[in-house]
Amino acid sequence: MTTAQKSRLDIVLEPVSGKAIPVLKGETLRISLVSGAQHVEFNCFNLHDHKEYMSVGHMRRESFRAGPDRMIWSNPPRYRPMMKIVAMPPTCGSDLLVAGSVSKVLEAQFGIDGLPGFDDTMAQALGEYNLTADDAHDPLNLWLNTEWDHIGTFVTTNSGKPGDCVDMLALMDVLAVPTIAAGANFSLSGNFSYKPIRVQVLEADSSSREEADREWQANTALKTQRTLDDYKLKTIRTERSLTPTDSYQPDYVNFPIEWTDIEVLFSSDELQSIWPLRGRMGATDGELVRTLFFHWYTENRKSHGLRFYSPQQLHA
Amino acid sequence: MASTKIVDDAPAPRTAKVIVQFDQQQRKLLDFLRAEGTFGREDGEIIRNVVLDYLKQKKPAAGGKA
Numbered sequence: 001m002t003t004a005q006k007s008r009l010d011i012v013l014e015p016v017s018g019k020a021i022p023v024l025k026g027e028t029l030r031i032s033l034v035s036g037a038q039h040v041e042f043n044c045f046n047l048h049d050h051k052e053y054m055s056v057g058h059m060r061r062e063s064f065r066a067g068p069d070r071m072i073w074s075n076p077p078r079y080r081p082m083m084k085i086v087a088m089p090p091t092c093g094s095d096l097l098v099a100g101s102v103s104k105v106l107e108a109q110f111g112i113d114g115l116p117g118f119d120d121t122m123a124q125a126l127g128e129y130n131l132t133a134d135d136a137h138d139p140l141n142l143w144l145n146t147e148w149d150h151i152g153t154f155v156t157t158n159s160g161k162p163g164d165c166v167d168m169l170a171l172m173d174v175l176a177v178p179t180i181a182a183g184a185n186f187s188l189s190g191n192f193s194y195k196p197i198r199v200q201v202l203e204a205d206s207s208s209r210e211e212a213d214r215e216w217q218a219n220t221a222l223k224t225q226r227t228l229d230d231y232k233l234k235t236i237r238t239e240r241s242l243t244p245t246d247s248y249q250p251d252y253v254n255f256p257i258e259w260t261d262i263e264v265l266f267s268s269d270e271l272q273s274i275w276p277l278r279g280r281m282g283a284t285d286g287e288l289v290r291t292l293f294f295h296w297y298t299e300n301r302k303s304h305g306l307r308f309y310s311p312q313q314l315h316a
Numbered sequence: 317m318a319s320t321k322i323v324d325d326a327p328a329p330r331t332a333k334v335i336v337q338f339d340q341q342q343r344k345l346l347d348f349l350r351a352e353g354t355f356g357r358e359d360g361e362i363i364r365n366v367v368l369d370y371l372k373q374k375k376p377a378a379g380g381k382a
Binding site: 254257258259260261262263264265266267268270271273274285286289290292293295296297299301 | 333335336337360
């Protein structure tokens with residue numbers, strides 16, 4: 001993002017609301033805090049195919065938190081970079097663990113049935129594009145400070161400051177949906193009060209277009225990143241009730257598994273050096289030898305692609 | 317009286333055969349290593365040499381965190 005980029009959209013969202021906003025490739029979505037700490041719940045769709053949308057679960061494979069230079073990945077089998085986070089201040093806690101706040105939980109916990117949830121707010125924002133509450137997906141949480149222990153996650157004091165802004169560069173045309181998180185007035189997620197947020201779309205310039213092209217090229221070259229053309233079924237069903245298609249034949253990948261017996265000769269001394277691992281790394285000699293082979297391969301040859309940043313950070 | 321045959325030569329090292337099962341995708345890794353040429357050409361030879369290299373890397377902590 002460059003300072004020369006101009007806003008083509010500049011709005012303030014009041015609590016408790018959201019907005020579905022088209023952001024075209026090369027444009028930058030900027031979300032800012034106006035008057036202080038406010039948790040923002042964010043959804044993202046491919047503008048031209050709503051069945052492709054942000055997969056927080058796969059973003060979580062990189063880390064429990066998002067941050068600068070991280071991607072908004074789409075759902076497999078596409079698994080493509082939708083946006084790139086290009087700026088995020090340290091005061092913006094980000095979280096990929098906590099599911100959207102739901103009014104049901106708030107009602108059960110506080111006995112008040114008038115509190116909106118993520119499901120309510122997101123559904124209202126999505127309605128402008130004829131998407132329903134069922135299309136809302138797990139949010140990327142911005143300005144949500146979380147920690148975790150042996151039981152699970154918990155929210156801590158929101159450290160957001162007025163003027164904080166998160167910038168996300170669109171790598172494809174997307175429908176970006178920031179919403180003010182519900183329940184912020186009843187939890188530390190908003191320090192027990194709601195605040196507005198500012199949302200801008202910054203126009204693309206040559207620098208942002210170049211970066212979007214570069215990241216797209218670098219992160220969409222895998223054969224297993226399927227496109228709609230690869231789908232056995234391409235039609236989106238409209239009936240709510242599910243019924244089987246009698247003539248359907250699945251076409252599973254790499255099916256069936258075919259095993260080959262491979263004879264491996266060890267000296268008795270070599271085999272004795274392996275035996276202490278039997279039981280812990282394999283129930284039989286064959287399983288043990290295969291396990292040791294794959295430990296070696298993982299540590300010595302396996303690449304760390306799709307944004308796994310280093311072997312040290314990868315729990316193989 | 318039965319005669320006793322004395323063998324002067326030291327016995328050859330005994331070998332142990334282990335049958336390892338690889339599926340068709342796993343075998344592609346053997347093809348990659350075969351192309352490298354460092355660990356041998358036959359599947360069994362490659363697996364053996366890789367396992368021994370792994371144990372060497374982990375020595376003396378073989379059996380520790382892997």
